[in-house]
Amino acid sequence: MERGYHHGDLRRALIEAGIELLDDGGVEAAGLRAAARKAGVSHAAPSRHFRDVAAFVAAIAAACFEQLAESMASARMTSSDSVSGFRATGLAYVSFALDHPNRFRVLSHPLVSNKASFPELRDASERTFGVLRQAIIDAQAEGTVRSDDPATVALAAWSMAHGLAILLVDQQLQGKGYAADPQQLTDNILEHLYEGLRPHG
Known part of the structure; x- marks a missing residue:
């Protein structure tokens, strides 16, 4: 389920989104763009915390x-x-x-x-x-x-x-x-x- 991200720990929010994606579809589903979308942030936002x-x-x-x-x-x-x-x-x-x-x-x-x-x-x-x-x-x-x-x-x-x-x-x-x-x-x-x-x- 997608959720809006407003404040706080963006890194933690992305990891939590990644775990949800992982549970649903395995490692292949746990991409940065998908996690950003689920966390409700821009596709560029994860680059602040994860190099790849x-x-x-x-x-x-x-x-x-x-x-x-x-x-x-x-x-x-x-x-x-x-x-x-x-x-x-x-x-x-x-x-x-x-x-x-x-x-x-x-x-x-x-x-x-x-x-x-x-x-x-x-x-x-x-x-x-x-x-x-x-x-x-x-x-x-x-x-x-x-x-x-x-x-x-x-x-x-x-x-x-x-x-x-x-x-x-x-x-x-x-x-x-x-x-x-x-x-x-x-x-x-x-x-x-x-x-x-x-x-x-």
């Missing part, structure tokens, strides 16, 4: 990473213990992908794959990864996850959750005999991951 469409998509992706980080952090903080918190971050990750598939896809879109070129996106991505890493550190402190390098363990957990999310979002598991409920399937997968991370001995 890649910078605009990077800003959208950064905002989506922040949403994902918030969901994961909230899930971890409301869990009863470190193990539950660790698993909750994975569930939140997959749930975000299923609830917002185009927001999930923009996080790793080829247009913004080189996150070093977009500091805001790089920082948002690192904060999101940091939520998972902290969940690992907490579990290690309680002795429920073995004391390997937490960044490496977090990468293993992220790889599994991300891969599962892609399979579910792209509907690659239908008819293959897996649990029909994505949350149950995710919980089962994360249980396998967790069992593999228990301390030795």
Whole structure:
């Protein structure tokens, strides 16, 4: 829905418009001209904040990473213990992908794959990864996850959750005999991951 822009944070208004376009039509729909039109400003207005469409998509992706980080952090903080918190971050990750598939896809879109070129996106991505890493550190402190390098363990957990999310979002598991409920399937997968991370001995 188009809306008039009158005052305030034009950059934020354009990003919000871009997320709406992303939700409706994917990255290809989230153009600068379309966002300007939706925000009710001139086609030239976005150039004050975004040098090109890649910078605009990077800003959208950064905002989506922040949403994902918030969901994961909230899930971890409301869990009863470190193990539950660790698993909750994975569930939140997959749930975000299923609830917002185009927001999930923009996080790793080829247009913004080189996150070093977009500091805001790089920082948002690192904060999101940091939520998972902290969940690992907490579990290690309680002795429920073995004391390997937490960044490496977090990468293993992220790889599994991300891969599962892609399979579910792209509907690659239908008819293959897996649990029909994505949350149950995710919980089962994360249980396998967790069992593999228990301390030795």
